[in-house]
Amino acid sequence: MAHADVSEAVRLEARPGAPLIPLSEIALTGIYEISKILNAPNRLEATLSNVLNVLSSFLQMRHGVISLLADDDIPDITVGIGWNEGADERYRARLPETAIGQIVATAVPLVAENVATHPLFATDAALLGAADDVRVSFIGVPIRIGAKVVGTLTIDRVWDGRSVFRLDNDVRFLTMIANLIGQTVQLYRVVSRDRDRLMAESHRLQKELLELKPVKERKKVHIKGIIGDSPALRSLLDKIMIVAKSNSTVLLRGESGTGKELIAKAIHELSPRAKGPFIKINCAALPESVLESELFGHEKGAFTGAVNARKGRFELADKGTLFLDEIGEISPAFQAKLLRVLQEQEFERVGGNHTIKVDVRLVTATNRNLEEAVARNEFRADLYYRISVVPMLLPPLRERRGDIPPLAGEFLKRFNEENGRAMSLDPSALEVLMSCGFPGNVRELENCVQRTATLAHGPSIMMDDFACRRNECLSAMLWRGHSEVAPPRLRPAVSFPVLPAAADGTSADTTPGQAVADPAHATAGSGAVSRGQMPDRDRFIAAMEKSGWVQAKAARILGLTPRQIGYALKKHGIEVKHL
Structure with a gap:
């Protein structure tokens, strides 16, 4: 041969x-x-x-x-x-x-x-x-x-x-x-050299944040579209003002509905890149093949249906900011492709061989626990270090309850403008909103205000207009019985217990996110009314008399919310005395 x-x-x-x-x-x-x-x-x-x-x-x-x-x-x-x-x-x-x-x-x-x-x-x-x-x-x-x-x-x-x-x-x-x-x-x-550099830069920025003067000595920061004045929000806004001045990659952490996209846009508008484009994409909303084309673009004929060449989001965001939402949902295979772009700031379009260089600042967001994902080999450690230069934790709404009234007022104002109405919020309505845990955060609060305003009969939203007052709150049904709604180590665990059953077998409605203490476990030293063998009706009457017939005080004595004690008074036919 x-x-x-x-x-x-x-x-x-x-x-x-x-x-x-x-x-x-x-x-x-x-x-x-x-x-x-x-x-x-x-x-x-x-x-x-x-x-x-x-x-x-x-x-x-x-x-x-x-x-x-x-x-x-x-x-x-x-x-x-x-x-x-x-x-x-x-x-x-x-x-x-x-x-x-x-x-x-x-x-x-x-x-x-x-x-x-x-x-x-x-x-x-x-x-x-x-x-x-x-x-x-x-x-x-x-x-x-x-x-x-x-x-x-x-x-x-x-x-x-x-x-x-x-x-x-x-x-x-x-x-x-x-x-x-x-x-x-x-x-x-x-990656190793870049990680060391990024960690040093992150340490410098974190040190600068820690050395901030007390809030009272600084001029309050106001960012368009972000409503509230709670300490948690003020601290976040102060950090945004510092981080926005650099080109460092930012990772926004927090529960769904906390406004990560709004914060990302604020970082862009306060940065030197404010005149450049702000491009956003939800990584979880697209399959991997489509996401690659959306981010990197494609050449004509790269795949069936690619009749023309198209720029990707990285090209469109050149000299500006690219916001990648839900980055924790991308597959390991695509993580490797994304890592190279973030490292080198260069890529090729799908179906092309010409290398394109861009100048893009990256802001990413996720509600997943990326540390646990890295430990389970579901998320690349090198990509984690690349995107987590400056991690920022967005506080959930339950940790900034003081912002609920202005937020609710703003959402009702938008509703009135869109529907030609002139509705207002009754103080009793604000009491209901303040007692709710809102697992869905600001997004859930907005939906609650719009839904209630749509179904309300009078010129003002009253306490009884809310679905939770009629035990029809879908959010309460969704979260009832869940012991935790937050990823571990991202935020404190929140329990959603159900109020103990009454004598007739029914259960008092509970607000999602609001832990309800069992009055039977209240101590005498706390001023609580001991249950003992006292019937439920007598127990509520005793608490009301002790509080001077003020429902909010009676609720605190019994370890309930004002809405729950209002429900109990109606249920037992207890007439509220006006002293």
């Missing part, structure tokens, strides 16, 4: 007794499996060890070692099959120093059919297990980043008498794997 035909006819027997497999199929399958490993969000040493594990199943090899040279502040790394913490020296001792030195110096692969007779292994043959009755062959290829050699990939095997052509194929296969490893190492080192 002519040598030119050998490449098509040669088959490799991977294991004794196994079927013969085409070399081309082995190479393609191996590259595919290794590329999946290199894209996984693992520690670099573990990733490289997994690459060697896969190689051992595709090649007849006894040992495999990947050695990376030191680079700036990053130490050298040496891993082998089955790597674990502290095993670097064991694998490093197996490396033939002279041969490795030549590979690094020449950037050329090295093949030795028999290390015992090769001059470069004169002092290292025994390290590889060569003996009089054991003939060991060696293959080493350089790992490069551009033209620079940053490490080596080496394997050794007991010589099986196969042709030199077999070794040549293995060299080509290992060279392709080394190129993939080089790209991964480059990204890792860029």
Whole structure:
């Protein structure tokens, strides 16, 4: 058979007794499996060890070692099959120093059919297990980043008498794997340096925030569209004023409905980029294939339906701000694509090969616990460090109750303008709103005001106009019985207990987010009315008399909300006395 035909006819027997497999199929399958490993969000040493594990199943090899040279502040790394913490020296001792030195110096692969007779292994043959009755062959290829050699990939095997052509194929296969490893190492080192820089910048900004003067000594910050004057909101606005001046990436954390998009826009409008575009996209609203096109754009004919070239959101946000909402919902595969853009500020359109550079400030938002997602390998740690330069926690509405009246007033004003009405909020209506927990935060408050205003009969919204007064609040039904609505460590747990059943078997309505204390557990020292054997009606009358027939005070005595005690008084037919 002519040598030119050998490449098509040669088959490799991977294991004794196994079927013969085409070399081309082995190479393609191996590259595919290794590329999946290199894209996984693992520690670099573990990733490289997994690459060697896969190689051992595709090649007849006894040992495999990947050695990376030191680079700036990053130490050298040496891993082998089955790597674990502290095993670097064991694998490093197996490396033939002279041969490795030549590979690094020449950037050329090295093949030795028999290390015992090769001059470069004169002092290292025994390290590889060569003996009089054991003939060991060696293959080493350089790992490069551009033209620079940053490490080596080496394997050794007991010589099986196969042709030199077999070794040549293995060299080509290992060279392709080394190129993939080089790209991964480059990204890792860029991320590592960038992470250190970002963490230093984050520390500087956090220190500056901590050194802020007391709020009373500073002029109050007012941002268009953000309503409220509670301490929690004031603290957030002060941070926004400082963070907006820089180009640092911001990660907005908080529950759904707290106004993350509004805060992102405020950061943009207070920044030096205010004259540039503010582009936003919800990452959870689009499938991965569509999201890639939306963010990076596409060329004409890139896929079915792409009749024209189109700019992506990154291009549209050039010299401005890009807001990525729900970033915690993107898939691990897309996280790798996004990371490169955030690192280099450059990308290619879908179906294109022209690199586009942009200048974009990134603001991201999520209500997920990203730390737990990183621990479960659901979110890349390198991407987490890239987006979490300045994390900002948005307070839930229950932690800024003082902002409920102005917010409710603003929402009612908008309702009146849109519907040509002139409705107002009765003080009793504000009492109902102030007693609600609002798990859906500002968004739920707005819906509640609009719904109640739509269904109200009089010129003012009264206490009895609210759905919760008629036990028809869908939010209360949704959250009742849930012990926690917040991701761990993002905000305190909030319980939504149900009021204990009354004598007739019915249950008093409870407000979502409002913990209700059982009056039976109240202490005498707190001024509570002890339940003992007292019937419910007498208990409520006693509390009302003790409070001078003021419902709010009686509610505090019994550990209830004003709305709940109002419901109980009606239920038991207790007439409120006016002193």
